[in-house]
Amino acid sequence: DEMLLMDFSTDHLVGDDALQGGLAGHVPTFLYAFAYDEKRVFLQETLLVARKYRATAQSLEMEEMVRRLERRVAHMGLEVLRRSEEEYSVIPMGGPLPVLGQPTVAYGAAAVMVHPASGYMINRAILQAPEVAAALAAGLRGPGGGRQQAAEAAWEAVWPKHRLIERDLYCFGMEVLLDLDVGLLQSFFRAFFADPKETMWRKFLAWDMTRPGEKPWGMSVFMILQFLRGTWPLKARLIREAMFKDGLHLLKSIFELPFPFD
Known part of the structure; x- marks a missing residue:
């Protein structure tokens, strides 16, 4: 009766040298599953995130996913x-990101609204559609309104400042997830889903951690708690990722620091 969101268990790989080799190569996959009825189920084996252009240790062919x-x-x-x-x-x-403010307004995947760390998009696209439509209408009807004014207003509705800050967090999360082996990934998600109220991780997945005009303190608290809940090996990896990847850019974005971290 319940959907299985992310099953990163590896018991089924024991004894299969070929698949176990993929596991050792830092290519963890997981299962989505839910039942249509008593006899039909949806099953999906998938990678959370990968870069296809990297070495094969960073991506899997479909044949191995099927296996x-x-x-x-x-x-x-x-x-x-x-x-x-x-x-x-x-x-x-x-x-x-697309060129914001250009005359042609994109939406959905064309506007890079896909969540960088989860691949989800539909929730955000549905929730923001009325805001973008209202911005377009206001840009056309307002004083001196026209195509360019409407486009600029629509882009501002698609990518307001608080969404850009959120995106920096999610992109950092994507970069972290790219390099975690299955053990660290399991530790990461145990910490991620440990929120007793199930609020912050839900907001993270829904791209809904901040509101217009708000300071991103909720995001900051979420990051701190995620770090504190992690195992020591995971903490060490997060520190390394923060120092050598997008961590400094993320801090600059959240706290609006003027330093040239980019």
Whole structure:
């Protein structure tokens, strides 16, 4: 009756040298699963985030993903009688922002609204649609209104300042997740989902951690708690990532520091 969000367990890989080698190569995959009814289920083996252009240790071919899913399903004791549908997909995550303020207004994936650390987008796209539509209308109807004014107003609604700050956090999270092996990734998510009220991680996944005009203190508290809940090996990795990747840029963004960290 419940959806399985992220099953990063590895029991099903024990004894399979080929798949175990992929595990040792720092390519953890996980299972999404939910039941349509008593006889039909949706099963998806997937990578959280990867860079295809890196060495093969950073990405997996679809054939190995299928092997891992088949091995996991057998380990769970499920008997597959028929595959009613198969899908192979890749979701672009991260990447540069579009040129904000340009006359052509993009939305959804075209506006890089895909969550850099999770791949989710639909929730944010639905919630922001009325704001963007209102901004377009106001830009067209206002004094001196026209196409350029409407476009600038729409871009400001798609990417207001607080969303850009959030994006910096999510992009940092993406960079961290890229280099975690399965053990550290399991430690990371144990800390991530440890929030007893289940509020901050839900807001993180929904791209909804700040409000217009608010200081991003909630984000700061979330980052501190995530660090404190982590194991010592995870803390060491987070410190390293913060020092050598986007951590300084993230601090500059959150606290509006004037120093040239970029």
